[in-house]
Amino acid sequence: MTIYHIEHFIDKGKYKEMKHLEFVTSKIKENIRLFQIETEEKRIEWKEQGVVSKFVSSKEYDWDKDFLKELFFDLGILIEACSICNERLSDYQLTTLVNKSMRYDGNYVRFTPNKLLKFKYFEWFAELDIPAQLLIWKEYHKKLEVLLLEWDKLRKIAAISRYC
Known part of the structure; x- marks a missing residue:
């Protein structure tokens, strides 16, 4: 498999469909989140739609970075x-960092759509009630998972392929 399989994915309209599904599912998810904030419920079970929405706490911790660097160095895994x-480094930091002692690890492939593949979407679902939006989200989410798996597989295979 090569880069041509990615072109085929795009030409068949699957990339456009994937981006549309991402947009709709994320917007509906945001609508449901806002609805749930208004109800002040931490968990809502939508039995008819077969969906449960709940707030999950996300814990973030502050790390002692100097201690971790020293620990990783002592363990011999600092590099890994x-x-x-690179985007966050200044020019001076980049020139200091990039020297002859650095090793080159190979090629990196990044896939970014050109302007022809960027889309503007109409939020047709915004006028629907939350249960109807949930049904749409559930259907679109299943389709999106399939397309994302295919897209990620194609990207990984194209990145390691020698015959692009």
């Missing part, structure tokens, strides 16, 4: 545990 976001 660190990733660097």
